[in-house]
Amino acid sequence: MNTLMRSIKLFRPLMALVISLSAMTSLAKSDELVIATTFSPEATLAIVNSWNARPDAVPIRTINRTSASLERLLDTEALENVDLVLTSSPMLMRHLQQHNRLGMLEGIPEYSQRLTPTILTDSVAAVAFSGYGILANRKWMEQSQLAIPKTWDDLTDSQYQGMLLISSPSRSDTYHLMIESLLQQRGWDEGWRILLSMSGNLATVSSRSFGVADKIKAGLGGAAPIIDNYANILLADPELEFHYLPDSATSPTFIAITRYSLAPEKARQFIDFLLSEQGQQIFAESSTGKYPVTPLVENSPRKDQQSQLLNSPKPLDVQLVLKRQRLVQQLFDAAITFRLTESKDAWRAVYMAEAKLKRQLPEVRRLLTAMPVSAKESEDPAYYSRFEDNRKAEEEYMRWQRFFQEQQRKAINALEAIK
Secondary structure: OHHHHHHHHHHHHHHHHHHHHHHHHHHHHHOOEEEEEOOOHHHHHHHHHHHHOOOOOOOEEEEEOOHHHHHHHHOOOOHHHOOEEEEOOHHHHHHHHHOOOEOOOOOOOHHHHOOOOHHHOOOOEEEEEEOEEEEEEHHHHHHOOOOOOOOOOHHHOHHHOOOEEEEOOOOOHHHHHHHHHHHHHHOHHHHHHHHHHHHOOEEEEEOOHHHHHHHHHOOOOOEEEEEHHHHHOOOOOOOEEEEEOOOOOOEEEEEEEEOOOOOHHHHHHHHHHHHOHHHHHHHHOHHHOOEEOOOOOOOOOOHHHHHHHHOOOOOOOHHHHHHOHHHHHHHHHHHOHHHHHHHHHHHHHHHHHHHHHOOOOHHHHHHHHOOOOOOOHHHOHHHHHHHHOHHHHHHHHHHHHHHHHHHHHHHHHHHHHHO
C-alpha cells in the first residue's frame, strides 16, 4: 500500500508536467498559422514572405503534401492544428466540406466567388487562378532539331517519342483537372484519342505535378503539359520555354479555414489579406506564377493572358469532375500508367511501320486509341455507381484490362499483316 501511495505521489507531478507541456505546445501553435497545401514550398514562398513582412503578422508554417495525403491528414481528429487549406483542387475542398472539416466563410467579395464552384462558396474562397500550357526544354529541342510543341495535338506527333512527361490524375489533382478540361473541351472520345496517342511518346509518368516541371528543368524530359505556376517560377532559366494551351481552362487557387482552427480570426485575416489590394498585387507579380482574381492594370504584360483565361469559351464543369472523379483516375491508370511499357512498344511498332510505308495507318491507330467506356457511360450516374461497390469496380477494371490487351493484339496482328 505504501509503495502504491509513493507511486501516486510521484505520478502526480509527472502528470502536471505533461499537462503543462501540452498547454505550452497548444499556446505555441496558436501563435502561428498552419497552412496545409498541395502546392510546393517554392510556389507558396512569395505569399508567405509577403505576409510575414507585415509588422503584426503571425508566422506561417506550411504542410506541403499531395491531395490524397492531405485528405488523410485532415480526416483525423487532431488535424495537426491546421488552420487553413490552400489548394487548386475542388475535389479536396469538396471532400473536406462533406466531412464537416471546413468552417463557414461569409462576406467574400464577388470577384472571388465568381471563380468558386457554387457548391463550395459557403466555405471556400478563390484568391488567384492559373492556366495550363506546355513547358519545354529549349536546349533539348534544339539538340533534337525539333519544334517546341504548343498544343495537345502536337504532343501526339511521333517525333517526340520518348521525350514527354506527364503525371497521373490519381496522383495529382492538378493533372486530373487538366485532363478533365481536355476531355470536356475536345469530347470524351477525341480527348482519350489524344491521351493514348501521346502515351506512345512518354518517357515516364511522374508521381507529382511539380516533379514534372523539375524533371523538364533537369533535362530528364523534353516537354510536358503543366499548370502555369510550376512553369512560370522556373522561366528565369533561359533553357526553358512555356506556352499556354489555346483553350486552357481556368484553375482557381482555393483557400478555406478548417473547422478546428486554433486561430480562426487570424486565419480570416490572412484570407482578407490575400483578397486585398496588397494581397492581389502579390499574384499580379509573376513570382507566384499565378494571376490575381481582380483585373490587372491595362499596361500589365500579363493582362491579355489573364483576360483570356477568365473568359474561357468552355469553363470546366466541376460537378461533372466530381461525379466521375474515380472513373477518370482509374481509367487513366488502366489505359496509360499501368500499361506504359506495352503501350510504348506498340506505338514504336506503329511508327516504324508508318516510316517504312511513308504514310499513317489510321486503322491501327484507331485500335490503339479505342476506349472500353463510351462517352454516354462517362456521364451516366448508373455507370458511376459501379465504382461504389468494390466487387463491381474490380470487375470493371478486369474488363478494361482485357479490352486493352485485345486491342493491342489486334493492332500487332494488323501490323504483321501489312509486312
